[in-house]
Amino acid sequence: MATTASSLIHAHGLDEACEQLAPFINVRYVQLERGMACARGSVARMDQLVVGYVEADRHKLECLDIPRGQMMLIVPIRGRARLGTTGIGPGQAIIAHGPTPLVVCSDREYRSCFVSIPDRGVGRFIGQDYAATGSIRVRPLHASGARIETFESYARRTIDAAEAGTSELAASANALLDLCDTWLREERGDDVTSPASTARCQAAVRARQYIDEHLDRPLTLASVCQASYVSPRALEYGFREIFGVSPIAYIRCARLSRVRRELYFSPHSIGRVTQLAMKWGFWHLSQFSKDYYDLFGELPSVTLGRASGRIDRSGCDCEETAARVAVAEGL
Template sequence: MDGAWWHDLRSGDIDELAMHLNAFQWRYDQLGAGYFFGHLAEIDLPHVTVFRERLNHSTRQSGSLPPGTIGLVVPWSTGGAMWMNGVCMTDARIALSDRAEVEFCTASDADYAFAIVDSAIIEDALESTGARMAPHLHRKLSIAQLPGASGSALRQLFTIAHGSLGEVPDSLRADTARRLLADQFTMELVEVLSKAAPAEERNGALRKRVVDRARDLMLGHLDEPLSILDVCKHVGASRRKLNYCFQEVLGTTPLAYMRAIRLNGVRRDMLACGGKGEGVYDIAARWGFWHFGQFSADYKHHFGELPSHTLQRGKDCLIRR
């Protein structure tokens, strides 16, 4: 169901969720294996957009927010862990992005809320209240410790918007009600931006540097994947340490992560292949899958369908265009 201010999307196609966020520069990769299902609800308020998303499999999401906005993310439930730029999220933490790239990893059965607010509105509110954005939040992605009662206040506002996921909130049908809720979100975000303290994450930056070096190396050899021992040698870490860093930063192992990223790359290329005349094997080989039988089995396990079916869907979409 869609309205002028309320939207509800339920999909088994992970890329459809990304396309719905068309104002974002956003990408999803499915990390967990099996049929995917996602539910994304959106409420458009004056200068504020409020979302809630529920996913049945772990994902990696990356990109940037719409220009001229500041965003915040809070866990809705504690059913599955979330990692934002390598830091594990908890109920007492919030992620804030001010003109910064975001990397967001979710565990299975993820449920979280996020909002974006026009930067100009935030700047006006800061000026009118005599407050200033905390320096550690300016023009970056930060994980912050929620000040005072801000955690419960934000959750109350998100509950008004999306307490019953997938149902139009009757309390917001009036324009005045939506305007008041937007004002409340703005003022609460000003409170957070001016008073939130940095979330302490011991050794978090070091772990993320190890993971980033390993990923850069592995992504540079997609057509001929490196062994995990080669990766360890180049980044100067033991296999145990590398596994630990990946688990802490991304919630998965190096091998599982790279296999998932490569499988997602194959899937995305097959859906976008159009009239290039490439077959499944051509695309799979480009992503470093040389043992076609094993690739086909891994692909079906990960996405719940054969690669040939995905390729056919890509061709069918081209014909419908």
């Protein structure tokens, strides 16, 4: 089992963490809480295994696309998250079989380990040929604290061996795979066939997908309700139950996240902030700058400066960021 890549995650913002995870797993973040999120972690990829851990100190929405033929085990170590209307915390885990769009809304101080491997006997696990139906297959798992500690220990040992290139890599990776197989063989929980368990929350998931696909176009609450076949009140309740924010707040956060992502990857600087703000529907530039600062804890020009190499992007000074946000809120 040869190592193909490994990386440490120490990111000043979720978009940078997304960039660092891109070679290993298809992930996208939307930041929902004000103030810069500082992401940390580590990840390594072998021939048949991707293993890592990641943590962030803000309320965020994490979107994962698990391809066909793959399965992912996500084990929360600290904090809580929501998978649809199902709460996930220490003592629980998530197993998802591709092809599956997985949406996890996590609280502050959330941290989790994850393993992504080729599907290992999914027919035996869920009792039917999921690949033929193409339906979403996600299941919450239960485990003792001792098993979770063992899983985290094996995951860390595997990552450390991959980073150091030691001869212990194969043994630690195989031990982690054996633990996953044992865990899944013993699990007999109920399937969760969609990210939400009620009609209005299913509508909220459809609405989120519609919003993500049409962020660059004019969006109104009425058009989103029409696309998701639900009333405004039901959509509001569903969004708050799953994502913790209103649909309008989600649209604003998602658009600001798109602006920040493009600023971060932008090779240009002159006039770029204004151009991207208008591209994503922000016409009142002073209000845009305030909303951007409120959400990310820095001005758009600072993000662009970091992307252009004018500002050091290697650090993640959470205390300095918190101080800037406190000063801004006091003005």
